Amino acid sequence: xxxxxxxxxxxxxxxxxxxxxxxxxxxxxxxxxxxxxxxxxxxxxxxxxxxxxxxxxxxxxxxxxxxxxxxxxxxxxxxxxxxxxxxxxxxxxxxxxxxxxxxxxxxxxxxxxxxxxxxxxxxxxxxxxxxxxxxxxxxxxxxxxxxxxxxxxxxxxxxxxxxxxxxxxxxxxxxxxxxxxxxxxxxxxxxxxxxxxxxxxxxxxxxxxxxxxxxxxxxxxxxxxxxxxxxxxxxxxxxxxxxxxxxxxxxxxxxxxxxxxxxxxxxxxxxxxxxxxxxxxxxxxxxxxxxxxxxxxxxxxxxxxxxxxxxxxxxxxxxxxxxxxxxxxxxxxxxxxxxxxxxxxxxxxxxxxxxxxxxxxxxxxxxxxxxxxxxxxxxxxxxxxxxxxxxxxxxxxxxxxxxxxxxxxxxxxxxxxxxxxxxxxxxxxxxxxxxxxxxxxxxxxxxxxxxxxxxxxxxxxxxxxxxxxxxxxxxxxxxxxxxxxxxxxx
Amino acid sequence: xxxxxxxxxxxxxxxxxxxxxxxxxxxxxxxxxxxxxxxxxxxxxxxxxxxxxxxxxxxxxxxxxxxxxxxxxxxxxxxxxxxxxxxxxxxxxxxxxxxxxxxxxxxxxxxxxxxxxxxxxxxxxxxxxxxxxxxxxxxxxxxxxxxxxxxxxxxxxxxxxxxxxxxxxxxxxxxxxxxxxxxxxxxxxxxxxxxxxxxxxxxxxxxxxxxxxxxxxxxxxxxxxxxxxxxxxxxxxxxxxxxxxxxxxxxxxxxxxxxxxxxxxxxxxxxxxxxxxxxxxxxxxxxxxxxxxxxxxxxxxxxxxxxxxxxxxxxxxxxxxxxxxxxxxxxxxxxxxxxxxxxxxxxxxxxxxxxxxxxxxxxxxxxxxxxxxxxxxxxxxxxxxxxxxxxxxxxxxxxxxxxxxxxxxxxxxxxxxxxxxxxxxxxxxxxxxxxxxxxxxxxxxxxxxxxxxxxxxxxxxxxxxxxxxxxxxxxxxxxxxxxxxxxx
Ligand SMILES: [Zn+2]
Numbered sequence: 001x002x003x004x005x006x007x008x009x010x011x012x013x014x015x016x017x018x019x020x021x022x023x024x025x026x027x028x029x030x031x032x033x034x035x036x037x038x039x040x041x042x043x044x045x046x047x048x049x050x051x052x053x054x055x056x057x058x059x060x061x062x063x064x065x066x067x068x069x070x071x072x073x074x075x076x077x078x079x080x081x082x083x084x085x086x087x088x089x090x091x092x093x094x095x096x097x098x099x100x101x102x103x104x105x106x107x108x109x110x111x112x113x114x115x116x117x118x119x120x121x122x123x124x125x126x127x128x129x130x131x132x133x134x135x136x137x138x139x140x141x142x143x144x145x146x147x148x149x150x151x152x153x154x155x156x157x158x159x160x161x162x163x164x165x166x167x168x169x170x171x172x173x174x175x176x177x178x179x180x181x182x183x184x185x186x187x188x189x190x191x192x193x194x195x196x197x198x199x200x201x202x203x204x205x206x207x208x209x210x211x212x213x214x215x216x217x218x219x220x221x222x223x224x225x226x227x228x229x230x231x232x233x234x235x236x237x238x239x240x241x242x243x244x245x246x247x248x249x250x251x252x253x254x255x256x257x258x259x260x261x262x263x264x265x266x267x268x269x270x271x272x273x274x275x276x277x278x279x280x281x282x283x284x285x286x287x288x289x290x291x292x293x294x295x296x297x298x299x300x301x302x303x304x305x306x307x308x309x310x311x312x313x314x315x316x317x318x319x320x321x322x323x324x325x326x327x328x329x330x331x332x333x334x335x336x337x338x339x340x341x342x343x344x345x346x347x348x349x350x351x352x353x354x355x356x357x358x359x360x361x362x363x364x365x366x367x368x369x370x371x372x373x374x375x376x377x378x379x380x381x382x383x384x385x386x387x388x389x390x391x392x393x394x395x396x397x398x399x400x401x402x403x404x405x406x407x408x409x410x411x412x413x414x415x416x417x418x419x420x421x422x423x424x425x426x427x428x429x430x431x432x433x434x435x436x437x438x439x440x441x442x443x444x445x446x447x448x449x450x451x452x453x454x455x456x457x458x459x460x461x462x463x464x465x466x467x468x469x470x471x472x473x474x475x476x477x478x479x480x481x482x483x484x485x486x487x488x489x490x
Numbered sequence: 491x492x493x494x495x496x497x498x499x500x501x502x503x504x505x506x507x508x509x510x511x512x513x514x515x516x517x518x519x520x521x522x523x524x525x526x527x528x529x530x531x532x533x534x535x536x537x538x539x540x541x542x543x544x545x546x547x548x549x550x551x552x553x554x555x556x557x558x559x560x561x562x563x564x565x566x567x568x569x570x571x572x573x574x575x576x577x578x579x580x581x582x583x584x585x586x587x588x589x590x591x592x593x594x595x596x597x598x599x600x601x602x603x604x605x606x607x608x609x610x611x612x613x614x615x616x617x618x619x620x621x622x623x624x625x626x627x628x629x630x631x632x633x634x635x636x637x638x639x640x641x642x643x644x645x646x647x648x649x650x651x652x653x654x655x656x657x658x659x660x661x662x663x664x665x666x667x668x669x670x671x672x673x674x675x676x677x678x679x680x681x682x683x684x685x686x687x688x689x690x691x692x693x694x695x696x697x698x699x700x701x702x703x704x705x706x707x708x709x710x711x712x713x714x715x716x717x718x719x720x721x722x723x724x725x726x727x728x729x730x731x732x733x734x735x736x737x738x739x740x741x742x743x744x745x746x747x748x749x750x751x752x753x754x755x756x757x758x759x760x761x762x763x764x765x766x767x768x769x770x771x772x773x774x775x776x777x778x779x780x781x782x783x784x785x786x787x788x789x790x791x792x793x794x795x796x797x798x799x800x801x802x803x804x805x806x807x808x809x810x811x812x813x814x815x816x817x818x819x820x821x822x823x824x825x826x827x828x829x830x831x832x833x834x835x836x837x838x839x840x841x842x843x844x845x846x847x848x849x850x851x852x853x854x855x856x857x858x859x860x861x862x863x864x865x866x867x868x869x870x871x872x873x874x875x876x877x878x879x880x881x882x883x884x885x886x887x888x889x890x891x892x893x894x895x896x897x898x899x900x901x902x903x904x905x906x907x908x909x910x911x912x913x914x915x916x917x918x919x920x921x922x923x924x925x926x927x928x929x930x931x932x933x934x935x936x937x938x939x940x941x942x943x944x945x946x947x948x949x950x951x952x953x954x955x956x957x958x959x960x961x962x963x964x965x966x967x968x969x970x971x972x973x974x975x976x977x978x
Contacts, residue, residue, distance in 0.1 A: 096538065102537075324573060324583055368573075370769075
């Protein structure tokens with residue numbers, strides 16, 4: 001039986017043991033998609049036939065006793081900013097609505113090599129710019145816990161799909177919190193690996209020095225399993241880290257290694273801005289660790305207050321350049337009103353980019369312009385270095401840092417869409433990890449009075465994903481938040 | 491008329507296409523003349539989500555040129571994005587190097603007509619990717635060929651140290667010879683492997699005061715001739731313009747002109763330099779390159795003796811003329827072959843003659859290089875020494891060379907002997923023949939000894955008789971000496 005309680009790992013094991021077929025699992029997922037997707041809107045595209053073919057092939061190979069991959073038969077979803085040779089890769093933008101990539105992102109190749117069954121591609125804020133998925137140029141995704149609320153963003157589709165059991169695991173991308181924040185809003189686990197741990201090849205770039213692909217899953221173990229599949233050096237991505245310098249390990253195997261004398265740091269001043277109920281859930285989560293014998297240290301990270309400002313300069317500067325290629329000349333939307341090549345650029349972009357994308361392109365262009373470069377971009381780089389320094393000295397005193405994922409729970413659809421600054425502030429706790437390049441995870445740690453999920457964020461030193469996952473697993477073992485499901489499922 | 495003097499000042503920006511197998515940041519073949527848009531991939535097409543990977547060979551080639559230009563090579567270089575919108579630039583930014591170029595502060599030594607050389611300072615040399623080509627075909631649209639997109643380019647910038655069109659041309663030619671010697675570029679003008687952009691203005695002294703004319707940049711020159719002519723043209727044009735308008739250099743009045751090859755004039759392209767804002771920033775998709783000492787030394791090991799050094803050495807060491815030394819060092823294989831001949835004991839002057847005449851002629855006939863003729867430097871050395879010793883004549887040497895090409899295993903002497911091309915220089919043997927000729931031609935002898943008008947002609951006749959008797963193998967110099975001794 002394929003039930004909603006199963007995790008990806010459990011499903012995989014049952015398929016391998018012959019208790020469930022891969023086709024049964026895929027069919028169950030597509031049945032739920034049929035029921036719930038009209039409400040949730042998690043997917044930009046689904047691949048029913050293709051998925052069932054893959055599933056049938058996995059079943060055939062299992063019966064034949066042929067070797068299968070680590071995700072054999074597990075239905076997974078991929079954020080629509082990762083290129084696939086099947087279907088479109090839209091980035092939820094009208095400018096790429098009909099773009100079909102002739103190549104797979106490295107992570108997609110890895111999923112396929114692991115015999116995962118790719119169910120579909122998930123909705124997101126256009127070009128991953130946003131914190132609510134409301135900036136999608138193609139559709140609206142809602143939070144499965146309360147359909148009047150946002151799922152978070154920009155990987156809102158992936159988080160909603162996992163929470164609503166429309167897949168068993170998903171890939172998201174995180175530039176300033178885009179995996180962790182929606183995972184927190186949707187009550188699932190979201191991991192942003194260290195910058196350079198997972199190949200970015202085929203991930204449509206937003207802020208190249210910040211973007212990182214990671215898993216959105218039901219359990220910590222599932223994140224470890226997904227990391228086992230996607231982590232590692234890729235010769236096609238020069239910024240992916242050499243495994244000789246930072247070896248990839250079996251994250252599942254190291255998951256239950258006991259962590260003795262765990263030292264957890266909190267940043268009291270920085271966390272103080274969160275909603276009362278978020279703070280309460282945080283305190284309770286810390287108490288769980290205390291009971292397990294962890295020592296709590298209070299630290300100061302003086303430059304975190306400048307993280308948002310630095311982030312919105314660096315990310316938008318890179319974005320203004322990364323998005324320059326969508327000009328209607330070689331592919332993507334081309335204005336029919338253009339009368340010369342300059343108009344091909346200006347009209348195509350004016351017609352097909354959404355408001356937030358335009359805002360960020362303008363911000364970034366401004367920050368890089370001569371006369372402003374030193375005051376904005378260069379200064380932001382200096383802040384980034386100071387924040388890196390904050391993390392380096394923090395990790396000399398602790399094994400990990402804990403703070404909320406987000407200052408609030410999922411907010412109402414439309415609540416912040418006209419107030420970009422308020423929207424930007426919802427990333428206040430997640431952005432620093434991207435600037436410093438360190439890994440961070442979001443795990444469910446409670447609910448507010450409206451039964452909306454709250455996320456606990458744990459940050460660890462670069463390339464310490466094994467430790468980060470093990471620390472998260474300690475909490476998961478002691479609590480049952482991750483087993484709760486939104487009412488819409490049942 | 492007031493007192494007026496002027497001097498032209500030229501700095502040069504040169505783009506050299508490196509002859510790597512693949513492009514700068516992807517695996518596509520970097521080749522010329524293929525079907526449009528057939529040498530492209532998602533990376534050089536700038537498709538969504540793709541990432542560049544640096545071509546190590548291109549980097550090493552660029553370092554090699556930097557070393558040859560006596561530059562300081564940076565131990566740490568990074569890449570930057572230079573943003574501008576143009577249809578031949580698919581990403582709408584070019585990956586280049588902005589504030590940390592891989593080489594800076596060098597110089598190039600260029601040969602001047604006088605045989606002396608001049609040092610021109612090199613500001614910087616950096617790597618970047620080339621753009622594609624817009625094909626302005628018939629109709630009211632353009633087509634884009636992206637085969638060239640992403641091919642590695644080395645941009646070299648000189649200080650404004652040149653003061654004539656001839657000097658600018660000399661630098662361009664020297665650079666061409668250098669990169670070919672280093673094997674890092676074919677430097678074929680016709681294929682656009684080298685493109686020049688001179689910045690030109692004048693310093694005018696009038697009534698004891700100095701004036702600088704506005705700087706003009708001439709875009710995209712791809713022949714030495716156009717380069718030299720355009721500089722010369724600008725020199726006169728700017729002088730005329732100054733006399734007419736009196737306009738002098740100031741912030742923002744640099745203009746851009748193009749070269750009209752047919753009318754041989756420069757044409758205004760852009761009035762006032764627009765405030766270009768390329769919004770450079772560090773390329774986040776590439777990691778900086780750290781050039782270790784060991785790696786640098788490894789690259790340095792691939793340097794060869796540079797052409798200008800070879801040319802100077804040939805003049806000094808072998809007493810060749812500057813012209814001959816220039817012909818020999820026009821390409822590396824010819825120069826090195828010549829060096830080998832001399833090392834094998836060949837007479838330098840004769841070796842030079844052989845290489846530049848018989849050698850290059852045969853190579854041209856066969857469409858190969860001199861060192862590919864199948865004639866060894868040892869064979870040539872022997873041949874040159876036979877010429878020096880008077881064993882063969884220059885004419886015979888050419889005949890021997892022609893045979894050597896088809897019989898590479900035979901020594902020059904063996905060929906000469908087998909084909910009766912050895913010159914008779916033995917005085918005793920020749921004296922006997924001269925005596926016979928004298929005895930047989932009393933009239934001619936009479937004409938020689940009596941002096942007068944007929945003497946020279948008669949002497950030539952007697953020499954001809956000796957040559958005939960020896961079937962051309964007598965050394966004419968020796969015969970003349972014997973005749974002179976006998977007949978006065
Ligand atoms: Zn390519």
